[in-house]
Amino acid sequence: MSIAVENFVKAIYNNNSQDTKNTKPGNIAKKLGISSAAATDMAKKLAVKDLLHYQKYQELQLTDKGKKMALNIVRKHRLWEAFLFKMFDMSLHDIHKEAELLEHQTSDLLADKISEYLGHPKFDPHGDPIPNAKGEITTKDTSISLSNAEEGKAYIISRLISDDKEFFEFCAHQKLKYGHEIKVTKQFKKNKMTELSVHNNNIILNEDFSNLIYVNELDH
Structure with missing residues (x-):
């Protein structure tokens, strides 16, 4: 899948995980810095690929296939954040920025190796849960x-x-x-x-x- 597709699916997952839970195309567009028309067009294409459910004027909802993809990307992103923070003591902003680039170039094998090296962390330095290799979040959020x-x-x-x-x-x-x-x-x-x-x-x-x-x- 392209980086644009991965970022789109991840944005829906992240927005749905927050209190606002606003996953309408316009809000996803704002998050990604693209036009609302481009977001709507992308949503329609990804609905054909069975990655999300699209209905006009409604919130975008990931399918099981789309959620699995999103969690895989999120896992790689948060593992890189944990690695960069541990190894180089970089700022929380900088580790996020670098992880945005690295997540798309990381194989499942490398992600597993990073996780093993770090002792299979449950959280990244921002406090966000890190999914396991099966795409499961095993921690309960009571915050x-x-x-x-x-x-x-x-x-x-x-x-x-x-x-x-x-x-x-x-x-x-x-x-x-x-x-x-x-x-x-x-x-x-x-x-x-x-x-x-x-x-x-x-x-x-x-x-x-x-x-x-x-x-x-x-x-x-």
């Missing part, structure tokens, strides 16, 4: 977005969902990293802002940011 976290409770950052460079630079500057402990000190519901304490430093995030940071409640 919630920071905007939905409760005041006064301590949490562990479990996922950072973005591909924006400034977002990751901000997170690194504020020590908002995967696996780090935070405490939600105040939720400003009316103004859609969250105040939290990280390493004895108080910061306030707007909803655009707090919706991209996922956490699990800390067990003491």
